[in-house]
Amino acid sequence: MNHRRWNIVFLRTDEKDPVGHPAVILSSDDTMADDKQQRFNVVTGTKKQPGESARNHHVILDEADGMEFLTLVDCSLVYVARKSSVLRLSGSVTMHRRQQIQRTIRGYLGLG
Numbered sequence: 001m002n003h004r005r006w007n008i009v010f011l012r013t014d015e016k017d018p019v020g021h022p023a024v025i026l027s028s029d030d031t032m033a034d035d036k037q038q039r040f041n042v043v044t045g046t047k048k049q050p051g052e053s054a055r056n057h058h059v060i061l062d063e064a065d066g067m068e069f070l071t072l073v074d075c076s077l078v079y080v081a082r083k084s085s086v087l088r089l090s091g092s093v094t095m096h097r098r099q100q101i102q103r104t105i106r107g108y109l110g111l112g
Contacts, residue, residue, distance in 0.1 A: 002032065004025065004029050005027060008089070009086045011081050022073075043077070047071060054072055057108045060072060060073075066090045066091010
């Protein structure tokens with residue numbers, strides 16, 4: 001399974017989780033292609049509920065990104081995931097939203 005930066009994958013959070021939760025891959029393509037690297041960086045998402053608004057640390061993904069539902073990506077915390085926890089590929093973040101995620105992570109984490 002060879003995924004790339006900006007792919008949206010669904011990750012299993014525990015052994016009993018058959019569906020998983022969406023996550024955007026932030027690690028480099030080299031890290032993703034390296035079989036010795038078993039972990040990678042992601043930001044995670046949750047289904048946007050009706051009437052729920054995005055907060056300043058969220059970016060909204062939709063069907064253009066390969067999502068079946070509106071998804072709030074939380075850019076306030078970068079997680080480390082195991083490659084073995086990937087259940088499936090969902091899509092790839094559009095160029096416009098890649099830039100939004102980059103700006104939001106940098107701004108929220110104070111990286112410039």
